[in-house]
């Protein structure tokens with residue numbers, strides 16, 4: 034079949050909050066050879082449901098298969114591809130960076146511009162909390178690189194469509 | 199069902215609290231289960247105690263793989279859900295090939311496995327296996343029951359999921375403490391499945407579009423798959439073909455969905471399909487795919503498949519649409535339902551030129567073989583004649599399967615029981631046992647190979663023990679024949695590990711199990727032996743020593759276009 038260009042898609046999956054569901058979904062991706070960029074899971078407003086936000090890359094045909102195969106999983110209640118919709122996306126990152134006294138001022142300034150937070154202060158390091166769209170986090174990581182990043186932890190993206198239906 | 203009189207009906211057991219095992223048995227009965235295939239063990243011993251005097255037939259197989267295939271054969275032959283049971287650990291893992299086989303061919307079975315007690319799960323306890331994990335990619339759904347209060351609901355959901363939508367196997371894993379636990383109160387057994395809503399009715403706009411492309415086509419071909427049989431749409435399929443004079447080819451799974459003695463029948467398509475079916479597909483301007491999934495054994499080289507055709511695809515599984523082949527007109531839903539709505543919109547047509555072209559292909563390139571010595575094709579034709587074409591035919595895998603598909607004239611649905619998707623050697627014999635249990639009045643044959651039959655030959659004990667008059671016709675070529683054929687054609691006759699030296703005399707093996715066994719070496723002995731087997735009420739094994747290097751033709755080499763068939767006669 035004709036391949037179109039690969040694009041990143043955010044897929045939001047509402048699932049039954051039951052044991053084994055995560056394995057079913059991640060298993061589907063691995064057994065059918067789909068690649069996951071990131072995956073975030075959490076409870077929703079309804080305690081018996083969880084929401085998984087998955088970022089995947091693929092052409093239109095692959096994405097169509099992903100959506101349909103996800104829909105076939107019995108515990109999947111809803112599959113929504115956010116492509117083409119107006120949505121808000123957030124990623125949360127924690128960064129531990131080298132911060133000798135001489136550099137601290139600069140770093141704090143950058144953190145302020147990015148509206149990040151310092152959540153831990155040590156002799157030689159700072160821990161920064163930052164949330165926002167992926168591009169913002171990537172930019173912050175790039176800016177911190179020269180100081181020396183010791184550790185990064187990221188949640189993966191979560192997303193929600195704007196407005197009320 | 200000899201023990202029926204001993205027990206009271208489940209409803210009469212009244213209000214006293216039941217154990218998990220009793221709940222399971224009652225729930226199975228409530229779902230209409232009549233027979234279970236399986237083998238007991240420690241983790242299921244409480245369940246087996248409840249089965250001891252339950253009004254359910256239990257067929258003790260000699261291997262759990264046999265139990266899974268028998269449940270599958272039962273389901274395919276009857277259309278009902280098949281049930282199999284195995285203990286934890288090795289019992290459960292022995293079911294795996296059977297579950298995968300059923301999954302690939304969309305067969306509704308419910309597999310119940312024992313599990314170690316919940317407090318030991320994850321502790322590497324004796325005979326523990328994470329069977330729901332192992333089976334995750336090969337089941338439609340699975341349950342690990344952790345609370346006896348869920349059990350009745352789970353069994354109901356398991357049968358519902360297995361038998362609706364695109365059917366498939368459902369696994370219920372039952373820890374020993376749950377089967378022993380007493381259930382207090384009266385928990386609901388109502389189905390609660392928010393995420394599962396199979397679509398049966400086709401979108402009317404799509405159906406209109408389908409009618410339009412059919413009415414516009416001048417060289418249409420129906421390509422029917424197993425979904426037609428599952429949906430019970432054979433009659434509608436015939437009506438559609440007849441109304442607009444559309445020739446119909448079927449997959450291996452759909453043999454019998456369209457009567458092969460009908461003038462519009464093209465027989466089977468694909469790798470070992472008829473030349474005329476494959477030519478028709480390649481020349482067609484509209485493929486009407488119904489309940490089929492464009493498997494690579496059907497399409498051949500995907501890019502070269504039906505180059506001039508639009509593709510209309512009717513299927514209950516939206517994920518089957520445009521998976522391998524881009525579809526122009528998809529209609530998602532139940533085949534029978536959609537065809538019923540489609541047929542009135544289809545205009546009568548003659549397609550005279552097209553049918554003339556096809557008639558010429560049929561005349562020029564019929565299915566044939568050179569009838570010298572003892573040929574497997576001749577034996578299959580004789581099985582068809584001796585049973586008036588009314589037998590249920592199970593097959594193993596290999597050349598035997600293809601000869602059965604090519605040379606038996608299938609005229610009714612649910613008459614072929616074969617592992618299409620997974621291609622499981624050892625499937626046919628236990629599956630034919632299941633089919634015979636489900637259809638006691640039918641003549642049942644397993645058309646087998648000498649390799650495949652040895653993969654579940656122990657089930658002779660099951661057949662004999664249950665006085666099942668199944669017949670096994672071994673097309674004994676002394677080879678893993680299909681692999682040998684590839685080696686002959688594509689690997690310069692380097693027969694690497696395909697010679698089956700050391701096979702026993704199968705007629706004597708049969709006799710040792712208490713079945714009838716005959717060894718047949720001459721053509722003239724074929725028919726009398728078949729007549730004897732068909733007339734006999736006993737399990738019958740016919741060991742036909744066939745021409746060892748006979749091949750299956752025509753053949754489309756793997757990865758080639760469908761019309762690049764080779765045949766050995768030219």
Ligand SMILES: Cc1ncc(C[n+]2csc(CCOP(=O)(O)OP(=O)(O)O)c2C)c(N)n1
Nearest residue numbers: 596597598621623647648649650678679680
């Ligand atoms: C369980 C399993 N193992 C291996 C294969 C690969 N395989 C396909 S056909 C075949 C040979 C089958 O031999 P036999 O049963 O004698 O049938 P024949 O082709 O000779 O008719 C083999 C080994 C398979 N399909 N299934």
Ligand SMILES: [Mg+2]
Nearest residue numbers: 647648677679
């Ligand atoms: Mg053989």
